[in-house]
Amino acid sequence: MTHYEPIDLFRQIEAAFADPARETVQLPAGAPLRALRCARADGTVSRAGFFQSAPLWLLHEPQCWLEARDIAGPDGRDHPRRAPKPEGVVYRRQDPVAGLEVSFRVVDIDRDLERFHRWQNDPRVAFFWEENKSPDELRDFLRQRLDDPHCLPLIGCFDGDEAGYFEAYWAREDRLGPYYDSGPWDRGWHGLIGERRHLGRAKTAAWLRGLTHYLFLDCPMTTQVVG
Numbered sequence: 001m002t003h004y005e006p007i008d009l010f011r012q013i014e015a016a017f018a019d020p021a022r023e024t025v026q027l028p029a030g031a032p033l034r035a036l037r038c039a040r041a042d043g044t045v046s047r048a049g050f051f052q053s054a055p056l057w058l059l060h061e062p063q064c065w066l067e068a069r070d071i072a073g074p075d076g077r078d079h080p081r082r083a084p085k086p087e088g089v090v091y092r093r094q095d096p097v098a099g100l101e102v103s104f105r106v107v108d109i110d111r112d113l114e115r116f117h118r119w120q121n122d123p124r125v126a127f128f129w130e131e132n133k134s135p136d137e138l139r140d141f142l143r144q145r146l147d148d149p150h151c152l153p154l155i156g157c158f159d160g161d162e163a164g165y166f167e168a169y170w171a172r173e174d175r176l177g178p179y180y181d182s183g184p185w186d187r188g189w190h191g192l193i194g195e196r197r198h199l200g201r202a203k204t205a206a207w208l209r210g211l212t213h214y215l216f217l218d219c220p221m222t223t224q225v226v227g
Contacts, residue, residue, distance in 0.1 A: 009036060010056055013045055015096040023047050054217040057093045060086040063219040070184070079172045080184050082149040090154070091214040095206045100159050102210035104166065107153040109142050115162060116142065119194030129192060150174060156191070156207050163198035164207070166191040168215055171226050185221040 009031060016025045027043040038049040054062050063083045070078035092103040117135045119125055126132035131141060145153040150173035154166045171177055171186035189211055193199055215225050
């Protein structure tokens with residue numbers, strides 16, 4: 001019987017689903033179905049089941065209800081109590097289309113302040129973000145983001161190389177919340193690519209896929225990502 005390593009199967013399946021028209025993959029005989037909890041008894045893996053299998057990419061426990069009642073939110077937009085924020089790397093995925101690994105980790109101020117200051121003071125970034133400030137001011141900026149329950153500041157990486165800064169947020173508590181019928185688990189994001197070598201259509205598509213995927217895996221109740 002052929003021996004199959006689960007990680008190799010994961011990558012083969014994801015490569016197969018790079019074809020947007022493909023809805024199922026048939027595993028070879030002898031494949032470890034128990035290791036692939038998204039696989040059916042007959043060895044079939046569906047696109048939806050595969051990409052919702054959080055343990056394949058998510059590096060912390062998915063969020064859940066912390067209490068039955070909502071807590072007070074801005075302008076009467078009450079919302080669920082948000083879970084404590086994770087630390088370190090939260091998501092990792094080998095993107096078969098771009099041919100590189102996309103990962104996100106939570107901001108570490110001591111580790112990231114210098115590059116964050118450099119990114120925000122790049123005129124290309126400052127034109128949009130308007131945060132071309134001193135290191136001390138940007139340290140306060142990041143601390144506020146880390147302390148804010150509705151915001152998760154992330155560093156995005158390609159093959160382990162820091163590429164940009166992203167903020168995942170709960171839309172109901174965000175400034176976007178009053179402008180539409182915001183749901184309690186809606187998510188959104190802001191982002192920038194700070195390293196010019198990581199600009200370009202292929203890498204933009206890769207981090208868009210990865211970040212959106214992370215937001216849906218991070219909380220099973222999230223059904224909409226807005227912006």
